[in-house]
Amino acid sequence: MHKYILKRLLMMIPVLVGITFIIFFILNLTPGDPALIILGSEATDETVAQLREELGLDDPLLLQYGRYMLNLMRGDLGHSYLNDRAIFPSIMERLPITLSLAFLSLLIAVVVAIPLGILSATKQYSLLDSASMILCLIGVSIPNFWLALLLILLFSVKLSLLPSGGLNHGLVSYILPAITLATSGAASMARQTRSSMLEVIRQDYIRTARAKGVRKNKVLIRHALKNAIMPVITLMGLTLGRNFGGAVVVESIFTLPGTGRLLLEGIRSKDIPMVMGCVVILSILISIANLLVDIVYGFVDPRLKAEYK
Amino acid sequence: MSEPASKLKKYKKRSQAAEVWRRFRRNKAAILGLIIFSCILLVSIFADVLVDYETKVKEQNFMNRMAPPSWEHPFGTDEFGRDILGRVIHGSRLSLAVGLGSVVISLLIGGALGAIAGFYGGRLDNLIMRMVDIFMAIPSTIMAITIMAALGASTFNLMLAIGISFIPTYARIMRSSVIGLRNTEFVEAAKAIGAKNSTIILTEILPNCLAPILVQVTMSFAFGVLNVSTLSFIGLGISPPTPEWGNMLSTAREYLRDAPHMCFFPGMAIVLTILSLNLLGDGLRDALDPKLKQ
Amino acid sequence: MEIQTSEINTVLEIQDLVVNYETDDGIVHAVNGVNLKLERGRTLALVGETGAGKTTIALSILRLIQDPPGKIRGGSIRLEGEDLLTYTERQMEAIRGDKVSMIFQDPMTSLNPVLTVGDQIAEVIQIHQKVSKAEAEKKAREMLELVGIDGDRAKEYPHQFSGGMKQRVVIAIALSCNPTLLIADEPTTALDVTIQAQVLELMKELREKYQTSMIMITHDLGIVAETCDEVSIVYAGRIVEHGTLRDIFKNTKHPYTVGLFNSLPNIKRRKDMLKPIKGLMPDPTNLPSGCPFHPRCDHAQEICSKRKPLTTYLSDTHFVECLAYENGTGVTIAEREG
16 A cells, blocks of 8 residues: 555656746746836836846746755745745745645535435435435536635625635635535435436346345445445545636635635736746645545455555 | 439538537527527627717716616616626627637637548558657647737737647547548548549538537637636736726726626626537537537 | 145245236237246256246246336236335345346346446345355355355455356356346356357256256257256247247157247258248237237138137147147147158
8 A cells, every 4th residue: 555655746746847937938928027026116227136046037048947956855945036035935924825725624524415416316306306406517617716705695694694705714614605605515415316326226236145134224335335436536636726726716705814715816916926926826725635535445446555655 | 313422412411411400409508508608609799889988988987986787777786887798799809700700710720720630640640649649648728828928918819828728629629530430431432533632621521521520629719718708807818998898897896895786797798708608519419419429 | 735745845936927028109019918936946947939928927026027118017026925115125136046046148237337247146135134244255165166156256256256256156147145036037148169068068967956947948959958847938928839848859740849849950851941930029019819820830821810819738848829839729830750
């Protein structure tokens, strides 16, 4: 198992290098002179030229990229154009909020989706099945920012039950944002659980299990679910990845001081190193999420376990 | 007795299409999706006819700001007194246009890459697929945001930003279809006649890849509409005063307490568009199902 | 007193079983009034072509018919005197795997891919016997050894076994709790011929050891001759002929059964053309009137399409449902050569 994890970790590296490469070059297409942004429009030409020299902005792009990567490996993500604070610590102090949001959403999604999917599959064609599948269809079609607004309208404005933003209420502050993020993931996971279960229930080994006298519920969980869960686990990884992306919007709406919002502010103020830093960190997180998914696979499917012994 | 191979193939294709349509027709949800989406499409095409831009969309009327829905203004008015219904109708144009444009970009570039990778195989295949994997590792929202940040806001840039994030998906679909078809008899026959590789790809292989691509088109169109409204919402897409569903919602947010109706209708428009496209896509996938197993 | 003894010896008695699959496209009459009886220690073959209703009869005994659309619409199934059709689901769960076990056709898909072989055997033991997990696992290993597989392999997963070995595992599971009745639905059809022989031999040994009664569902008359004591020929959801091995093989009566035997190539008469039964199995949603076999029967007369045949007993052990054997119908069967 350890070899498997190590191998996947090593494979992550070229992917991350590729990602940083692409992002670096895209961001360097941004119009505007960074030195000018830092110094402000009143700066003289000399000071601008001097700063450009200091920051190495006139060097060929590949060289700049190389320099960036070397610094990255030392944990130095540069300094913000805006306020000259070191980027890495800035991101790190906000990261726990984004992580909490992403994982809480995933948890809510899984807890809701899997039982719903199983119930729909066992009671196929019933009212429950039709109703929940319609809900899921709407769930994948609804934009998360609109859902956020509707939730705020209902729970904050009309009912005054939940906060509409900020972290002032501790864990409760995470409720609406997490539900917002969880919705589309839950919807697609419920659908996938249902269709996987439907397929698995028809398999011969389920019939064998029943012919052994195994109780119906136990058949569902021990025999059926374990086989059906694989594609759902893939979706979980995908959902976690999308949560990191969706966090940008959700943190913005609910004014949560997370990494996503940092990214957005960086874009608005053309703070390239900040944008670069946030994207790099988020990409690393997403790759780790995918790795986690692969590890879970290994535990669930013995055929894979054997391969990677 | 035996018809020439190409004629037989075309005959089979025609009746395949009829068969697919028949199966599609039986799926009520898919038909619903088709109807809704067609309505939205028609509304956006004839937007100018339905709603006069100057009077309804741009005209401001401070006396009637943030009015809730009424007979005169079925969707109410916004913070400048403009008719929301008219703005939602006109907003559809941008959403659909960017959605379509992004699909075209992804399809052309991704499809070409996938077809080349699948057809030629070997090192070229490896190289292309590695690059595709790297692109796939970046979530589409972040990719789109980054590109918009770098290039600045314009309709074309939006199409590009959203389109680029779907290139990997189309490349993969095209590649696996091509690999599946690469060794079939009619391809071998074409090669035997001496047809050029590019001709073979265009005339023999591509028409048979249509099924999964078509399903993906509806799905990525839906995603495109979602992404353009998301980008506009956070201020990286279309900015006010041009009416666009996402930026309308962004403004509505500020007036959430005073004028809740403002956030309702543009959001419904987005949901309806995406929902109808999803229904269409699901219906297509089910109707094409045996074909997809290729 | 006499009745009691016969009840104890009669392991299974099915009377007038009717099973339908009720779908939107019509009702499939899968089983149309089946009667059969099985004594302790005996093996009954259920022979017929695909779609005749054999598997449905078997699944009905275990009440594993998929509902919807399958519904048991009539009759009784008595296991050692108790009518299983009156049992609750809980009671059935107690019986399955314990008093009645079933082996299915395709070993490749009958085992759960994500559980070890040992776990799957131990599971059935733990459900029906009050033993600890460790004891169940020990018994599981013993069962593996019994079917000719190394006990250490209990930790392995199904994909690590070949088809024949998988079927042995399935047999091990089925026999773990020493069932009174074992139902085997074409257990060797999916296996290579050489493996077939091994598995059949194994089943024979175990049956003798445990005195298990068995129902063997098959379409292969060779297997019937090797392993069974009695034979029921199933056609269109009814048993059209039943008898001992000798009755059926030497004294074949029903035209369908005759047709089955004639369909077998005869090595001594290789120059003869094969004689398949003309026509196809009847559509179970639209069964023929009168005798269900009449459209394909060489001896059919007008009365055959008008009236269903009654059960005619030719001896204590041998009965047939054919108008040719009823008195006064005027239907006769011309003597066949050979």
